[in-house]
Amino acid sequence: MRALTWQGKHDVRVETVPDPEIVNPRDAILKVTSTAICGSDLHLYDGVIPGMMSGDILGHEFMGEVVEAGPKSTLKKGQRVVVPFTISCGKCFFCEKQLYSACDNSNPADKQDLTEPLYGHALSALFGYSHLTGGYPGGQAEYVRVPFSDVGPIVIPDGLEDDKVLFLSDILPTGWMAAENADIEEGDVVAVWGCGPVGLFAIQSALAMGAGKVIAIDEYPTRLDLARKLGAEVIDFKQTHVLEALMEMSGGFGPDAVIDAVGMEAHGFAPDTILDNIKQNVGMGADSAHALREAILAVRKGGRISIPGVYGGFLDKFPLGAVMEKGVQIRTGQTHVQKYLKELLHKIGEGEIDTTFLISHRLPLEEAARGYENFRYKQNEWTKVVLKPGTEATA
Structure with a gap:
């Protein structure tokens, strides 16, 4: 598949990488239909967040169609879902208190050792946001593996196009x-x-x-x-x-x-x-x-x-x-995204909240590097960039 990879400060590239696979029974695989560049991604682009490695796949604001689900996933093939940027198990002390971004189980044990000395406690996991937060591949890609897919994603009803609901993932x-x-x-x-x-x-x-x-x-x-x-x-x-x-x-x-x-x-x-x-x-x-x-x-x-x-x-x-x-x-604190999804999806569906006013540019995934550069250096004109995997690059 094609995915946007981090190669160093101000150096991101769309490359061909291995397709994701089901690893755990609660996993799901999505075909990404829309993904966005977040202001937080610019911290990675500027090289001020430690724990990045060459080849890491970026992106934590994304949604898509389920193409495969593990035996313990609650998702079904063909469903459209938005995925929270926070990866949460749903069963630990913190998740049960709806403190999803403080999940104790989503960040693998070998990654927790990187953050516990710095913060006093290990961080939970995020998509596409350094090995301090789990090293999980992000969603600025054609496909993505979603761990704990029975907890995070919210199913989107028919009639709500991607642009209206994509930002439920984070912002x-x-x-x-x-x-x-x-x-x-x-x-x-x-x-x-x-x-x-x-x-x-x-x-x-x-x-x-x-x-x-x-x-x-x-x-x-x-x-x-x-x-x-x-x-x-x-x-x-x-x-x-x-x-x-x-x-x-x-x-x-x-x-x-x-x-x-x-x-x-x-x-x-x-x-x-x-x-x-x-x-x-x-x-x-x-x-x-x-x-x-x-x-x-x-x-x-x-x-x-x-x-x-x-x-x-x-x-x-x-x-x-x-x-x-x-x-x-x-x-x-990082956002407890799962806590707010149902309420905010309802408000979008009822027309109480509009999110589309923010989008200034829509680009093919292949033009992601251009999107990052302009979002970083032309912030007056580039207010929000949505990337569309599978669409043709412009000339």
Whole structure:
């Protein structure tokens, strides 16, 4: 089959690799019909996530048709399913508490040894996201093996095309959980850093949960315009002093809740960002966290901080004093995708949530490298890229 493989920093290639096979009785094999490039994939593309090996198959946002199912899978041949990016057994202590992204059994024992010393506990597994999270081949491919297929995938009813449901795999539930973690109350002022895919869905979700005002912070005009169309007020951080603007827009209190949808590769020319980026480029530090620092300073006393943005290692200049003295709460974590699938699929089916507004480009799988490059360097025009395996490459 053809699949997108990671070969090094800013080097991804579509190559011919072996077809996946059933390994365990709960496995299923999918023929991938749609897969997307996620902002988190850019961390791999930029080489800031450790544990990648040459030839690893990328991709954790995908859906497709079941072509083979193991004897203990609940799926049937021919079903269309969306697959969560989190791989979860469904039976461990954490899965039974619906903390699916903390699954204790999905990451193989030999991989757990890579993360336990760094994080205190072993990470659970994710598709296509380094050997720290299991080394499972991802879904930017023609076919993919889905472990624990009786737990993760959700069957899609007829009449809902791929574009409407693909983002159930990650970014829609991630944005929803980000808003949920912010404990939004009716009429709250909520500020969201980053108007990429997760940030936009967090804005959409916060408004659906009753926020009175959502303020979106970014630098790209197209993204800010998308946020504005969703109902947010916007701040261009290149043109405006963010903290001063947020105080004014929140009546002098600061936002009730803040959401960092940027994560470990914050950009810009703030002094702390420049220092973080230098350290990141020379291997002295892992995370650039200007957005998180700013969010902590902005949130009102007694407020809530939600962090859906990905962080992988250590960061310095962390304003812990502000966290403690202001009495704020912080909630974060990889998304417990399976927890939200039925509710969000229902909302899509009823027309309460639209996801298609985000898609700017659809490309054949063979053009995935071009998709990555443009998604990385032309973020104003390339807001979301969907790859379609089996379609013809353009001239």
